[in-house]
Amino acid sequence: MSHKLRVTINIDLDLRQARMEVNGCLTEENCQALLPIIRRCFRILRDPRVVIDTSKAQHIDTEGLDALRRLGVGQVDHTAFDLPGSCSLVVPDDLPVCPARAPRFHGSHQYAS
Numbered sequence: 001m002s003h004k005l006r007v008t009i010n011i012d013l014d015l016r017q018a019r020m021e022v023n024g025c026l027t028e029e030n031c032q033a034l035l036p037i038i039r040r041c042f043r044i045l046r047d048p049r050v051v052i053d054t055s056k057a058q059h060i061d062t063e064g065l066d067a068l069r070r071l072g073v074g075q076v077d078h079t080a081f082d083l084p085g086s087c088s089l090v091v092p093d094d095l096p097v098c099p100a101r102a103p104r105f106h107g108s109h110q111y112a113s
Helices: 031-044 062-068
Strands: 005-011 015-028 049-053 086-090
Touching: 005 031, 015 031, 031 049, 031 062, 062 086
Parallel strands: 015 049, 049 086
Antiparallel strands: 005 015
């Protein structure tokens, strides 16, 4: 299965906060694609506050979240970005499982008579 990451960015009109909504699949391999986007938000915003919201993601790998945290996302000290600001991470309590790994139920169709 192809794990594609889709991101929508909403920036406040006062250029103080950006909200990145992550859709698709967040994995350890593709989470690094968020870093250039975060850096660009930090450069655009006056008082950078970036929120990465993964609550609408189709599936989230624990390893992907761990990799983001190792890269400095969701921490107060953002040495990974070399810019002042804050970057928080919104994660659902129950991580959605990859659809390719989810069990499929066959033969459960009901036919109208």
